[in-house]
Amino acid sequence: MCGRFTITRRDRNSLAAELGVSPDSMVDYRPRYNVAPTQPHFIVRIKYENREAVPATWGLIKSGAKDASMAAKTINARSETVETRGAFRDAFQRRRCVVPADGFFEWTGPKTARQPTWFHREDSGLLLFAGLYEAWQKERGVWQTTFTILTTAANAVLESYHDRMPVILADRDADDWMDPRAPDPHALKRLLVPAPDDLLIATPVSPDVNNVDNDSPDLLQPAGQMSLSLRSGQA
Template sequence: MCGRFTITRRDGNSLAAELGVPADSFVDYRPRYNVAPTQNHFVVRMRYENREVIPATWGLIKSGSKDASMAAKTINARSETVDTRGAFRDAFQKRRCVVPADGFFEWTGPKTARHPIWFHREDSRLILFAGLYEAWQKEQGVWQTTFTILTTAANELLESYHDRMPVILADRDADDWMDPRAPDPHALKRLLVPARADLLTATPVSPDVNDVDNDSPDLLKPPGQMNLSLRSG
């Protein structure tokens, strides 16, 4: 699965350049070291021929829902059933996106002493998770965009930590995935496969990642090298 991730680029301009979106797409951007379910983030979708960034909250809520009670249960969608499960079927057909990140966490050890592992690219390049998005009306006239991250079977690197991993798209495949005019969305399921084992590296990091209120660069230091400035404020 994917239950926490990072996006640590220092500034929005460099992030926009990497994603191929307009330079002003990230006016309010700040690095995140511990993005958690139901928190705000952003996704990239295709609008006509161009990529577009839109703010979104993690945890898919279907259009027409009366409340957000299901959000924490829909942070991930299994790629094998995404086209048939009611919570995701419509979004899979029409509203596919990518979720930019540069790493994600899994945990190891006993339940009483869980140790986070940060999976990221050794070259520090972005990771593009395959995602879906929906918009629902929180209250009269107020709409909110929400998203989910697709998962697939774990590759050789991840399988020691979890039996699932997020679907990571190559940049060349991202536009195909996001294309709302794709004549056969089901054909895109060919992209929903485990990443090659050498794409990512695994780095043990601070157990303070376990607290969703902590959001600091120090979280990515090896265990025992923390300082007191953990809180995002």
């Protein structure tokens, strides 16, 4: 699954250029080190043949929903059944997007001492999660865009941590996935596969990630370095 993720780029303009969107569409961007369900983020979609960044909240809410009570249950969609599940079926047909990130977390250990591990590219490159989006009217005249992240079977790097992982698209495949005019959306399921085993590395990081209120660069300091720093400070 994917229950927390990061997007740590500091320069908004260079991030916009890498994503192929206008910097003006990302004026509210800031680095995030612990994005959690139901929190705001942004998605990238195609509109009039161009990519655009859109503010969005994590947890898909269908357009006709009366409230957001289901949002925490729709943060992920299984790629194997996305075209048949009622919560995701319509969005899969017409509202596909990517969710920019540069890492995500999984946990090991008992509930009383959960150890987070950050999965990311060794070169710190971007990750484009396959997503779906919807817009719903949270109150009269006020529309909110929401999204979900598609998951697939874990690759060899993830399988000892969790049996699922987010679908990570190559940039060359992202436009195909987002194209709202795709004649056969079902054909796009060929893209919903585990990432190559050499794409990601695993870094144990601070247990402070466990608290969704924490959101700072310190969270991503490797756990071993944190222990060394602590012992050095006590010496």
